Amino acid sequence: MSTETTLSILGSGIYLPPARPVCEVAAEAGADVSNYQGWPNVCHALAEDHPSTMGATALKAALADAGVAPDELRLVLFAGISRDYLPSFSVATEIMQSCGAQGHCLGLDMTIGCLGALSALDMAQGWLATHGGGVAAIVTAERWSYTVDHGSMASMGLWAHGDGASAAVVAMDTPHPAKAMFRGAEFTTQSDLNGTVLVKYGGTRHPVAPAGANPAERLFMGSSRADIRERYAYGYSSSLEAMKKRFGIAPKRVIINQTAALFLHLIAQVINIPIEDFLLTGPETGHVGSADLLIGLDRMLKSGPCHEPYLLASSTPYAFGAGLLMPPTPG
Missing domain, CATH: 3.40.47.10 (Thiolase/Chalcone synthase)
Structure with missing residues (x-):
């Protein structure tokens, strides 16, 4: 690029x-x-x-x-x-x-x-x-x-x-x-996992929640947790490999969605980067959804200058991405 x-x-x-x-x-x-x-x-x-x-x-x-x-x-x-x-x-x-x-x-x-x-x-x-x-x-x-x-x-x-x-x-x-x-990102999709976490009510299929139901409640649907772990492992590893192939760079530090504490240990094993090199904000904030990645970016940038490549890793149940963050170009 x-x-x-x-x-x-x-x-x-x-x-x-x-x-x-x-x-x-x-x-x-x-x-x-x-x-x-x-x-x-x-x-x-x-x-x-x-x-x-x-x-x-x-x-x-x-x-x-x-x-x-x-x-x-x-x-x-x-x-x-x-x-x-x-x-x-x-x-x-x-x-x-x-x-x-x-x-x-x-x-x-x-x-x-x-x-x-x-x-x-x-x-x-x-x-x-x-x-x-x-x-x-x-x-x-x-x-x-x-x-x-x-x-x-x-x-x-x-x-x-x-x-x-x-x-x-x-x-x-x-x-x-x-x-x-930001150099760019690569993505992979597993479209059959769309709706794994579902807000059932409010759309055209179920416009109104039944009496007594929380219309905004999110439900875990479909796949077993073991299958989800396997699919997430594939999604993260395949998007990372595509990113490394595109740019020829393998970052050793990670800014990632804070989906769950145990889940990040799984991803660390899958992408072969120690969990100690992951920037963790989840212990203080929990999982703040789409905001996690930029919360992590903000913490990294506020801690000092960016001196090395970072993997920006992110996902939703049906899609996964790996981006490349680099230090600023001198001059």
């Missing part, structure tokens, strides 16, 4: 509501927590927190970190699952309005589960290359803890799914200094 189509990471920002111990939340809901082995804490949204408000807070922080004015934005991609209202309400456009982006900026909502941030980086790279460069923003925000039945043992794997937001300001062919460079 030519340097002209490499995406500069200019700045990052996050918004995280207060965290609570997962076992405390589940016990209050009446669950037996004696066998729980997941992330110890989870962020739960405050009453006034919504995807657009949390996302706007994260983007304002990212713009300040980048030293970029809102009127420079040409594209705002919102890549979260959660939304304030059903479409055609645009979370991206609401965030644009809150942050002061102007009419020459396009706000676009895209949804691909927890793979959203990596997909949005890839999309911003292509969009800016096609449109002659400029500045774009990627925003991810989730408010989904309320969709989890914390009293259900069947939902134990979802107890640590938490709320929050993250953002990155990116650019191509501008004078702004880069903190890191």
